[in-house]
Amino acid sequence: MTRQLAGHLIVECLAAQGVTHAFGVPGESFLAVLDGFHTYGEAVRFVTCRQEGGAAFMAEAHGKLTGRPGVCFVTRGPGATNASIGVHTAFQDSTPMVLFIGDVGSDFRDREAFQEVDFQSFFGPSTKGMAKRVERIDDAARIPEYIARAFATAMAGRPGPVVLVLPEDMLREMVDVPALPRVEPVPIGADAAAIARLQQMLMQAERPFVIAGGPGWTPAAARDLQCFAEAWQLPVGNAFRFQDTFDNHHPLYAGDVGIGINPALAQRVRDADLVLALGPRLGEMTTGGYTLLQAPRPLQTLVHVHAGADELNRVYQADLAINATPGPLAAALAVLPAPASVPWAENTRAAAADYLANLVPQPLPGDIDMPAIVAALQKHLPADAVLTNGAGNFASWVHRFFRHHGLAKGHKTQLAPTVGAMGYGVPAGIAASIATGRTAFTIAGDGDFLMNGQELATAMQHGGKSIVLLLDNGMFGTIRMHQEREYPTNVGANSGTRLHNPDFCALAQAYGYAAEKVVRTEEFEPALQRALARDTGTLILVPLDPEVISTRGTLAAITRKALTQLG
Template identity: 55%
Template structure:
C-alpha cells in the first residue's frame, strides 16, 4: 500500500526539472512506480535512483500501465507509470483506457521531445493533448520546470477527485534537465463530498415507503471501512445488495444480504427482481452499458422506478437515467452518513431479501460440469478455499465467467478485473498486487489469448522476484469472439483459432515454475505445487474447446444458431 503523503514540503533550492518532479512524487507518498525505461526521461531515472521509490522495470508499456492502474485501484492513490515518447505512449494507452472506464486514479508520465523541436514531426513526436485528450481525464505538457510542483499537484488532485481517472503528463526532455528554484507543493488529499442532511432524510422516507428495495454498489473511491458501513446498513434494513459489473469485492458474497452481481451473464432471476423493485439505490457506480444490460434494464431517461443515484461526480448524476433523488457524494462519505438513516418500525420486505439470497445461491453454489477431462468447478473450489484476503485477478474472455459467477469475493481489495473488458489485464494486475502486498495470496486467472497480450510481463515477475501464480485456461481460441461468431455466423469459423505454446515451458524458460493440467485430478496438486514453489508460476490448463460457457457447449451453441436460421 502507498504510504501517507509527506506533510512538510521540501526546502527550496536549485534543482533540475527531473529532481523537482521526483521530489513532488515522494512528497505525495509515492513509494512505487512502473515503467519501461526510455532515453526521453533519463534524467528522471537518474533522480529516482537517489530515492527509495521501487521502480518496477516492465517489458512493454501496456503491461506497465495496467500495473499502475491496478496499484491505483488497490490503494486509492494514483498508480504511477513512466514511459518514453511516441510508441511508448501509444503502447501505454491500453492501460489508460482501463483507468478511464474503471474510474481509477493513475498518472502516466511520458517523455517528450525538446521544446525547440515541437511542430516539426521530430523523432517520435506526439501531440499528447490531442492523442489523450478524450482518453484521459486530463492531458498536459509541462513547458517550464518551475511549474512542475503546480502541475504535478493538480495531476494528483484531478486523478483522485470527483470521479477518479487517468492523467497524462508529457515531459519535454529539456525541461527535465532545466534548473529551477521553486518550493515543493504540499501533499494532495482529495476532497470528500458529503451528502446533505436533507438528502439523507429523503432517502430514509423513500425507504420507509418502499416495498421492494434493492441496493447496487459500484464505481471507485471505496475502502474497507465504507464497505463495512454498508454491510451494517444492509443488516439494519434487511436490504438485498448487489454489486455492479466486476465490483463484487464491494460486498461480502458470504453475507445473507448479498444478491449477486449486475454484469454480463446476469442471473435471470436477479434481472427480473431488479425490474420488479420499487426503489433502487445505486451507490458509486454509473449504471453503464454492462450493468444496465445494454441500457435496457430500465427505460431511458425515466427509469420508471424510484432511483437514488449516489456519485462523487455531479456530472454523472442524470447522465443517462434521471434519478428521483441525486446525491453528489463520495462512496466513503455516503457510507458514513448511512449510520444516521433509521429503519422503519417494521420491515416488510424480509422475504424479498431472503428470496434474493436464495436466488443467488441457486445460481452460484455449484458450478455445472463442463465437457472434457478438466472441470472448471475444481478451480472454483480451490479459489474458494484460499484465504479470504486473496486477490483474484483476471482480464477478459469467457474463462472469466466461472470466476465472476461462482467465486466468493469476501472483502474489499480482493478483486482486480477491468470493467473496460481489456484482454491482457489480469497478469500485470496480479504482478502489481503481489508487489504491493507480498504477504497476501495473489492469483491471476487468464485465458490463452488473454495471457499472451501481456505475457512478457512474466519476465518482470521473475526479475523482481514476484511469486504470482497465473492459471492459464487454454482452449485454443479467442473464446468470447468464437461464441459470438457461432451465434451470428454458425459453423463459419474464421480468425478465432489459436496455436498456443507450451505455457508451462514458457514459465520455465523465464526461470519460473510451470506445470500442465490435462486431467481433473491434476488440477489441485498443480496449484498446490505452484504456490509452494515460491516462484512466479504458470499452471497451464488444457480445457476442452466445447466448454465455451458454464451453461452450454460450443456444439450446442452452433446447433441452436443453425436451427434458428433454418426456422427463420
C-alpha cells in the first residue's frame, strides 16, 4: 500500500466511487487535493470554473444526469457561501451531490480565522436546511469512510446534497489506507400489500390521474411506468420540471403539472377522484400553490409514492402512502393485472386532446414567434439533446411547447431547477456537454444569463459545446409580470426591473463562442442549423418585445387593456 498525501487519497476515493468529473474553483485551502487531481487526472477530471455558484450548478446538473452524486470543490468562507445556491438547488430538487469545502486549519479553528465559517450551522441538515448531512474530516485515516458515507447518504431515500469539510492541515497528512469500494444506492421495494390496495383503489375509481416525476427515474423504470399506464389506460402528467419522466408524444400524455399549467389540465386534476403521485414530493409548484391538491387533506383520494419516508404524510395526508424508489415501484406496477376495459377511457382521450390543443399558439406582437422557434428546436435537435434553463418567464416557452421523448427512450433530457434558481441554465448546459458529449441546448433570459454567463469561458477551456438561446427583453420579465398583476396602478413604472444590457454577441465572442443575432422568426432555423454544425458553442441572441412575457399571451398588454376598459 502506497503512502500518500490525504489530499491525494480523496481523489483516489472519488475515482473508486466512479466519479469522472469534479467541478470547482481552486483555493489555497485544498492545494493537496488539487495536486491529487494532477496525479489521478486520467480517472477524475477537475473542471475549473469561474465562480463557485456556477461550479455548484454544474455539479448539481451532473448529479441529475447520472443519478450519482455530482461533485464540487470550493474553498472556505466566500467560496462555500457562493456555492450554497447549488447546494440549496440540490436539496429542493432532490439531486445527489457532494460539496467538498477546504477549510481553515485545525489549529486556527473557532477563532474566526481568515474566511472561517461554521459550516454545520450554515448548511445545517434538517427539513428546512440545505444539506442532508454536514461532516468535518479531522482524521485523515478515516477519509474513505467519510466519502463512502457521503455518497451513500446523498443517494439514499430522497436524494440530496452532502457537505464534507476538509481542514487544510488534515489534507497535508500522510496516510496509507485504501479507498473503499463503490457505493450503490439501496432500492426500496414496493410493499406487495400496498400495491394490492392501489389496484383495488384503481378498480373503484372513475377519474384517476397520474402525476409522475421526482428523482431516481431510470430508462427501465420509465418504460415500466409506460407499460402500467398503457395497461390501465391512465392519463399521465409530469411533475414540475420533470417533463422527461413520461414521453410527451405518447397518446396517454396529458401535459406538465407546474407553473403556467393548462387550465383544462388543472381542472382535470381537481376533478380527479384518485390521484396517483408516483415519485414527486408534491411541492408548491406541482400543486399550484397547494390548491390542485388541498393540504393537508386533499378532496381527491391520494396515493403518494416517494423514496423518502420523511416526505410521506409531511404535507399531505395520503389515503395510501408507499415508501418506494421508482425502479421497484414501476416494476411492480408494470405487471399489475388490469381489467379488459376501464370507465375512464374517454376521460383519458380528452386529457390528451386538451394537451395537444394547448400546443396551438396564439398570435403575439413583434417579429419573433416563440412557438415557431420552439418548433424549429423540435425539428432539428437530436432526440437525446439535453435542454437546460434557469428561472424566468422565458423558460415557459420550452416548458409549454417542447415535447420531450422521455426517459423511456434512454436518456434524461431536461435539466431545470425546481427551486427556481436564476443562472442555472448556462452552467448546466456546459456540464452536460462536457460530461456526456451530447447536444446541450440552453434557453436563457438576459437577467438569467448575466448571473453565470462567465462560465462560457469554462466551456471553451474544457471542450464544452453548448447552444445558448438568449431572449433579451431588457428586463427581469417575471418580476415585471408580477408587478403589473399585483400593482396595476403602476403599470409601466418598471420599479427595479429594467435592465441596461451589454452587447451579448460581442460578449459571447470574447469568450470564444460564435454568436448570431436573430431579429425575425425565419432567421432562427438556419442559425440553429449552423450552431449544430459548429465545433464550438454558439450564442443566438433574440431581442424580444417586452410585451411578450407570458405564454398565455401578452400579459402586460392585457393588463393595460383591462385598465382602459375599467376607465
